[in-house]
Amino acid sequence: MFSTVVVYKNQHYSELKKECVEQKKLFEDPEFPCTNSSLYYRTPLPGRVEWKRPGEICENPRLFVEGISAHDLNQGEVGNCWFVAACSCLALKPHLWQKVIPNWKEQEWDPKHPDYYTGIFHFQFWIFGEWTDVVVDDRLPTMNGKLIYCHSKSNNEFWSALLEKAYAKLSGCYESLNGGNTGDAVVDFSGAVNEPISLESGPYRTDPKAREKLFSDLLTVHDRGGIISCSIAASPHERELRLPNGLVKGHAYSVTAVRRVRLGHGLLAYFKNETIVLIRMRNPWGKHEWKGAWSDSSEEWQKVGSMERGTLGITVEDDGEFWMSFDDWCQNFTDTDVCRLMNTSVLSVQKTWHEVVYFSSWTKHVEPLRNRCGGCMNHRRTFLQNPQYVLDLHDEDELLVCLQQRDMKIHRAYGQGENLTIGFAVFKVELNRKYRMHDIVTQQNVATSTYINARSVFMRKLLPKGRYVIIPSTFKPEVLGDFMLRVYTDQDSGCRELDLDKPSVRCWSSFLGYPQMVTQIYVHGAEGLENQDSNGGADPYVVISCEKNSVQSVIQKDTRDPLFDIRAIFYRKKPNKPITVQVWNSNAVKDQFMGQVVLPADLKDTADPQKVQLKRKGGQTAEEMPGRISLRVVTSRDLTAM
Numbered sequence: 001m002f003s004t005v006v007v008y009k010n011q012h013y014s015e016l017k018k019e020c021v022e023q024k025k026l027f028e029d030p031e032f033p034c035t036n037s038s039l040y041y042r043t044p045l046p047g048r049v050e051w052k053r054p055g056e057i058c059e060n061p062r063l064f065v066e067g068i069s070a071h072d073l074n075q076g077e078v079g080n081c082w083f084v085a086a087c088s089c090l091a092l093k094p095h096l097w098q099k100v101i102p103n104w105k106e107q108e109w110d111p112k113h114p115d116y117y118t119g120i121f122h123f124q125f126w127i128f129g130e131w132t133d134v135v136v137d138d139r140l141p142t143m144n145g146k147l148i149y150c151h152s153k154s155n156n157e158f159w160s161a162l163l164e165k166a167y168a169k170l171s172g173c174y175e176s177l178n179g180g181n182t183g184d185a186v187v188d189f190s191g192a193v194n195e196p197i198s199l200e201s202g203p204y205r206t207d208p209k210a211r212e213k214l215f216s217d218l219l220t221v222h223d224r225g226g227i228i229s230c231s232i233a234a235s236p237h238e239r240e241l242r243l244p245n246g247l248v249k250g251h252a253y254s255v256t257a258v259r260r261v262r263l264g265h266g267l268l269a270y271f272k273n274e275t276i277v278l279i280r281m282r283n284p285w286g287k288h289e290w291k292g293a294w295s296d297s298s299e300e301w302q303k304v305g306s307m308e309r310g311t312l313g314i315t316v317e318d319d320g321e322f323w324m325s326f327d328d329w330c331q332n333f334t335d336t337d338v339c340r341l342m343n344t345s346v347l348s349v350q351k352t353w354h355e356v357v358y359f360s361s362w363t364k365h366v367e368p369l370r371n372r373c374g375g376c377m378n379h380r381r382t383f384l385q386n387p388q389y390v391l392d393l394h395d396e397d398e399l400l401v402c403l404q405q406r407d408m409k410i411h412r413a414y415g416q417g418e419n420l421t422i423g424f425a426v427f428k429v430e431l432n433r434k435y436r437m438h439d440i441v442t443q444q445n446v447a448t449s450t451y452i453n454a455r456s457v458f459m460r461k462l463l464p465k466g467r468y469v470i471i472p473s474t475f476k477p478e479v480l481g482d483f484m485l486r487v488y489t490d491q492d493s494g495c496r497e498l499d500l501d502k503p504s505v506r507c508w509s510s511f512l513g514y515p516q517m518v519t520q521i522y523v524h525g526a527e528g529l530e531n532q533d534s535n536g537g538a539d540p541y542v543v544i545s546c547e548k549n550s551v552q553s554v555i556q557k558d559t560r561d562p563l564f565d566i567r568a569i570f571y572r573k574k575p576n577k578p579i580t581v582q583v584w585n586s587n588a589v590k591d592q593f594m595g596q597v598v599l600p601a602d603l604k605d606t607a608d609p610q611k612v613q614l615k616r617k618g619g620q621t622a623e624e625m626p627g628r629i630s631l632r633v634v635t636s637r638d639l640t641a642m
Contacts, residue, residue: 004131005124008170011135013122020118026053027120029137032169039141040175041413045077045148051139053119057147058156063108063121065157068097073160074286076149079239080177082229083167084150084284085252086185087160089227092256096190096225099131100124101159123166126191128406129357129484134166141174149174153286171409176417180409182229182252183337184455192227192339193402193486195458200233200334215277215326219258221340224350228255230281230329230336246291246322247332253281255336256321261312265305279329280312283320294323342400342488353400353488356495360387361482362474369501369640375477376451377425380440386473388436389485390429391493396464400488401426403449403472404456405481421475422483423451426461429469430520430567431551436498437469438640442520444567451475465554469498502639503571515571519546519635520642521599523553523581524609525563529594529627532585536560539586540594542629546570546579555586560627569642576601581631583614593617595625599633606632 009031020027032038034051054061068091075084090097100123107121119138124131140161141148150164168174183194203210218228234250241249257280294300344355362373374385403424411417426447437443449459472485487495503515521544532538537558544551556562582596595614609630615622
């Protein structure tokens, strides 16, 4: 995650600072000048704006005053509570903010050497898979002598205002920060994977088990350094509407703690071991809190011992931070963004993930077969033109997929700042597939993400062992754009892009032969197999063979009616050669042959699985054996038909 840092606008912080020191001047950023274009692209501010350096705003300016805290921040005039909420979360994670604010000690004002101060700062953001270093000067927009945008509680602390300026520079201007997603900002601060969860449409309000599972997940994410935020959905005229319970609609809150809190007093509390699950949040405004149960001065806190209350740091003041029961949180908030820091370290006692990252584009080509912008599955004729990525799950595994597009905020000034509507589909395919898919009908769609005009789309799915293809796409065909695909599995999945549509012609193809036909075999299962053990069952598996190539299924334990659910695809150089499907019984000493089906050269397609009698080795006329196998065959002379 912490990769090499790239420099934004070719502005090298150390070189620029050295130049300013040598010339004894304060830095003025030509890439983000003190003009209206850096403030807005459409709506002017209601008043006269003056750009001032921190030393002109207060005495003894500092980057940090008594360290960094979630309580430092207050939202300004622009509607970027989402960004301020992300900053509040960032302040709680030293390992993250020290990456975002690099060399923070060196960047701090030095009262002993005021001549070293050059008015230049730099910050780092994780932008589309790269850590990007952004330089700014310290001239900040003010009105009536006060900061207009994000500011700290202490009027001489400036880390939040300068961080916001760097982020505004990346986005084109301050107005481009008006409206956004907290999860996106957290990803830009950390490289995390953002999972949006709907508390309203999900089962969490009605199903106690689902609610407990969600709490356990959030507790794990928080304990492992992840970042969580939440909000209440609102229509445009309801934005920032204060509800009677103290919460604000259409407003982003940062989650600052997730805890199981022990109830009771003294030793009795430890023996009873009674707990309640609570969650703590902060309003970026720095005021206006929840008024219900477990709010700052509610009577529920009398159920908690003084030592436990001290550990939780309960404060009775309107500072914007408050506790709620997890049940009330699920009932009152509608959406949460769960940003996981994916542990990919090989040396870790915590759960680790294997990560694969691909950068690509939805592009259009003069040859339709080479188009990579086919739209979603609603457009069946073009869907499979999209980029395709194949991976293998070696056991039942949880697959995590994150599809992210480039941030569009910088294009808002030109009326093009809307995200593309994106998503992806996952197919279970033949175990030996190595060429692109060309037919949806013959494949098994096991999962499809939501299609939404968000910067990223996330899905996690528990899947059985097998080979899978991920197809990311825009919702409509011929929509062009760049994307980043991140795939996480327990083991190395060998994830790679499928580039070739069919076997390529080589100089030796004329001697060794070139495929004349492609055939897909789908073995669903078997029934009535011969008993092979004392329990009245067997441990069968199936092997599909064609022209010295073979595919083997997983072993099914203790059954005479196995469900194989295996697919294989063969590019056949000699179509007159048969395909053999054999069933074997797994045995510690020697595997036992249980029967086979020899498919003739003149194969006929079967729309549905057909049950075929197993026979001994020896061809079509061989003696029958116990059991029948259910299989489906699709064959074509067009090598791009499947």
